[in-house]
Amino acid sequence: MDRDRLTALASAVWPPAATFAALLAMLEIASGAGWLPITVPPPSAVIAEFGTSGADLLYHVWPSILATVAGFAISALVAAGFAAVGASWRRAGGPVFTLGVLVDSTPLIAVAPILVAFIGGGMTLHVVVAAVACFFSILMGMMKGFRAVDRNSDELFHVLAASRWQRLVKLALPSALPFVFAGFKIAAPLAVLGTLIAEWMGAERGVGIMMIYAMFSFDPPQVWMTIVAVCLMAIGGYSLFAVAERAFLGWADRDEGRL
């Protein structure tokens, strides 16, 4: 059984891994032959850059992670409040949804400079933009989750004379979790993106500002190193929730948590 799962995992992992490795090898060869523009360094140079500027990268990545996590947490708290209102007071559902769409359709890259004028370019800005960037996905997951209790289960708890608290803890929350997690998984990379955009507008430390410095000092390997770092942050955020979901929601049918 466990062995089967291991082979299944291996067969799921190796084709993309092999494709990726082949792509890197091709890039390396193309670069050596001089076929690539000078803005695209060979992969080996990017890997080497991790060695020489690794400490520098850590210095800049750390506040970015902090801003992303803080922005995500604030967004989740605010979204939980709105979703609870939207779910328990039916007429508020529409306006809450509209608010989510409004926030989501605001082009961050255009609004961030305006925000700079209000709150300056520091850590606060990064946190706020990260929060705004992931708000909609989190809100949608929670709103859908709070409505996920099916009518029969509701009737079952009524016949069992369950209290409000028992309903919340034993029915509403577990029913909501798959949807909440689906929202979180989509939201995590978006929060990373929000932090990055905010850091472009101005920061003393942050992977975004490091990227800008590297661009202006024309250091392609370092630019690419920051790009890879941002990708890893995004994938890391997603994976964190994916792993937590597997651990806590093993029961959930894969279809159930779809948004």
Add this chain to the structure above:
Amino acid sequence: MGGIELRGATKRFALPDRELTALDSIDMTIPEGAFAALIGPSGCGKSTLLRMIADVLQPTEGQIAVAGQPPKAARLSHRIGFVFQAATLLPWRTVRENVRLPLEIAGVTPRRSPEALIDLVGLHGFEDARPAQLSGGMQQRVAIARALVLEPSVLLMDEPFGALDEITRQRMNVELLRIWKESGTTAVLVTHSISEAVFMADTVHVLSANPGRLAGSVEIDLPRPRSLGQMKLPAFNALENAVRDLLFLDDRPAEQAPRRPKVAAVGS
């Protein structure tokens, strides 16, 4: 004491454009420990009747008593067990945890352990399985065990085996009778099937539609314990026919032009 009484029970629903009388003045007595079947065409109000007994809906007029109490009091004192057409198990709980749910909610320790009930419904060895790992019939058995765990005075079942194939269904019915006998509860079974109603019940109550009325009741005096062999007996067929006659009171030959029941013109 543990029976069910309905006196003039009427249920009207307010629709946007009119009022719908789902059930009209139902009188019914189901003695303690008896097995009653409710049969009737779709939409005649069978589920509504069961929901009123379980205090999910309140009758517009009339009285209902469950074990000598109003339905609400009976529900709050956990005297009602309900089995839905869909098993309605919580997918994040194991079989054991699903059966235990009513105990957690009521905050009591049972005379009979959840494990014993899981044995009773024939699911020994599946205590730690999740609902998704069980077949439809097994899930419905878990739902029955869950409905019985608080030893309710009445067990209400709304087409519990409606989604199962004929063969599984007959097997489940035989088991259900055994479980019912052993638990001593008053049982009400809603069904679409005439033979199922006759096979299971002491009394079959036949409902007619538009509005839902009690067309009549047929006493089933077949000896217990019932066995599938009885279904071949002439006495069984005679009882089926008695139920069928009540169901198709206004029947006329299929070849004649149907005289449609007049439907009151509604709205503009």
